[in-house]
Amino acid sequence: MTLIYAWGSLAQPIGTVQERPMTIVSVPNAVVAYTFVGTDLEQPGGFPFTGKIEYVVQVTYSSGNVLTSGDIGALTVKEGVT
Numbered sequence: 001m002t003l004i005y006a007w008g009s010l011a012q013p014i015g016t017v018q019e020r021p022m023t024i025v026s027v028p029n030a031v032v033a034y035t036f037v038g039t040d041l042e043q044p045g046g047f048p049f050t051g052k053i054e055y056v057v058q059v060t061y062s063s064g065n066v067l068t069s070g071d072i073g074a075l076t077v078k079e080g081v082t
Contacts, residue, residue: 001021001022001024001032001057001058001059001060002019002021002022002057002058002059002060003019003020003021003022003034003055004017004018004019004055004056004057004058005017005018005053005054005055005056006018006053006054006055007047007051007052007053008047008051008052008054009052009054010054010055010056010072014044014046014051015044015045015046015047016044020040021034022034022057032057041077043077043079049078049079050076050078050079051076051077052074052075052076053074053075053077055072055073055074056068056069056071056072056073057069
């Protein structure tokens, strides 16, 4: 299981598309999880004050077949205010 995400959009990312291994929480219920670490959420240069991160989940089977989620998810992000 792999989380694939990009700042801005997957089709036109700001910076590079990122891939992170996910943890399988429940095989029968097809539940996976990923906990972002601090460096994952450092906005790249050129990212506006408010924007989004788009993501998909990809499954690679032992047979080598790859399945990617059909929907592109999105997270709204803002620069922190201190």
